[in-house]
Amino acid sequence: MTERREAQEQAPWYTVVGVIDDGTELNQAxxxxxxxxxxxxxxxVVLKxxxxxxxxxxxxxxxxxxxxxxxxGLEVPLGFAVSFVVIGTFFAITTPAIGIPTLMVFVSLAAILVAGSMSRVGVDPILMEMQAPQEEAGTWNQxxxxxKVLVFASTRERRLLRPVREALQRNGAMYYIVDRRLEPRAVHQALLRRAGGPRVGESVLDKSGGA
Known part of the structure; x- marks a missing residue:
């Protein structure tokens, strides 16, 4: 019994990732x-x-x-972006010699802030945090x-890969198999939940996600 437990602990992890429609199919899967x-x-399960x-x-x-x-989560960076443009415009009007170059710099900073804010929308920050495979991550984020909703099912038991894959396929999902454990974390305004449990975020929980 001890040998079997040790062998299981040393076995590699696998993760079946499902990309599935929201609704009845998701709940059934x-x-x-x-x-x-x-x-x-x-x-x-990661959903919006x-x-x-x-x-x-x-x-x-x-x-x-x-x-x-x-x-x-976008209010602060967008507020700074607007402030940069307003201050730069003020300098451009009052002291054109240095105001116009300043305005150009501030407009560039504002554009960077806006672009950075928009790039964090979606599931991409979660995929980056858990180091998901780059090729697949772009498809999952899109x-x-x-x-769509993302489902991550991890296991050390190879025998479960096929039935998990089939459960996803029966409910209309596309699936991917990754040769390691992928454990999504709640980052950038996302919230971790437990079905039927307390409605608290991951910041109040330990990293294992216990509720």
């Missing part, structure tokens, strides 16, 4: 994956919601991350922005 024996800490306070109808304890569907 998550339920089937949990029923296959995938532990609640090894399954994470306008109202992050609404609970999701997943099996109790299922780990999921809600990415805000609004523009929260699908997410088009309304």
């Amino acid at each position: 998550v339920t089937e994956i949990r029923d296959l024996g995938v532990d609640r800490d090894d399954l994470t 919601r306008q109202d992050s306070s609404e609970p999701e109808p997943f099996p109790e304890g299922t780990r999921y991350i809600v990415v805000p569907g609004d523009k929260r 699908a997410f922005e088009m309304g």
